[in-house]
Amino acid sequence: MSRVRLLGVCTAMAVGVTAIPAAAASASAPAHTSAKPVITLSGSTSVAPLASLLIRGYLKQYPGRVKFKLAQGGSDVGVADVAKGRVSIGMSSRDAKSSDPGGLFFNKVSKDALCVVTNPGNPIANLSQEQVKAIFSGSVRDWSDVTGSSITGTIDVVVRTAASGTQDAFQKIFLGSSSVLGAASQKASNGLVQQAVQTNKNAIGYVSFDFAGGTNAVAYKGTACDLRNAKSGAYGGTRNFWFVTRGRPATGNAIQKFISWAQNSKRAQAIVGKHWVPLV
Incomplete structure (x- = not known):
């Protein structure tokens, strides 16, 4: 399925994110040989606005540490992309399904x-x-x-x-x-x-x-x-937002550092709290 609602180029550049063209997203591998790691994300159009803000906050706190590329297309696209190694993180606004490929790890980042x-x-x-x-x-x-x-x-x-x-x-x-x-x-x-x-x-x-x-x-x-x-918790229509990875992210690598920051840092939780429900 083709990607939709990609981040605008100006917005993407402002936060240090490159929008992945539809044809290129599937070809983007999560591993890179350059000195600066590149984290690629695709998937949920619900999670993407939050992911973009978290990326902005992370790059502000840790300038030059890592590069990001972001595409959308829906949760199933993100889950499929990360399962096939096309991206580092699949963004999902649904919980794991029994039909999902094996070996995936769902990292909760907020509620919505x-x-x-x-x-x-x-x-x-x-x-x-x-x-x-x-x-x-x-x-x-x-x-x-x-x-x-x-x-x-x-x-x-x-x-x-x-x-x-x-x-x-x-x-x-x-x-x-x-x-x-x-x-x-x-x-x-x-x-x-x-x-x-x-x-x-x-x-x-x-x-x-x-x-x-x-x-x-x-x-x-x-x-x-x-x-x-x-x-x-009074409203009954809430669901989870996830960053999906191939297995639990290895401690100390760029993906694990970003997700851990998104889940635990005060700066990230302040970002989440503006429009979503923080974890802590």
Whole structure:
């Protein structure tokens, strides 16, 4: 699957990150012979904004220690890339699956709130789990049948593609055994779901909290989807963010140093705490 929503070149250069072109990402190996190590990352469009900020913080604290290259494409892409040795770290917004290749190690870096979102022109205040299931499965198809809706008309359901960790998390947390409506519009990134909901009054979707801006984030089971509730554990729609590696990173190598810093340093946890849930 092709990569999507690569970091812009100017942004990438500003933080010392090179955006990996789609064709080159698969050819990038994690091992390099140059004096300065290069850490390559690919995968989740949810984790990528956090990874970019962590890279910025790491390079500020340890200038010249290492170079980074970052691509996206979805959690399944990141997991597959790291399993095949194409990248150093696969970014994943879903937990490990029994179907994942063997030998992978999932390093938790944060938790994230997953928000159900509607257009600001349809500011629904709250949805129960049964309502979410009914809407996203297609058993309820008109906004006139949804309590709290300020509009009528066909509900335009927006979901993520199968390679998405966000889709996997949404299925497990919100839908359970219910299936997503087959006619739902599928988007390849959080940003595209955000844009679709922002521009369509009849739309409903779900995004990482970091992408909820410009939408109406709907409370779930009576609890607002916000950072405070995610940090306290009150909000039920949280999931883990992972840096996936081939085996546990060897102590002292560049990958292990970066991941350990991301998990444990005060500077990293301050970065995480701005839009996500820190580990400590």
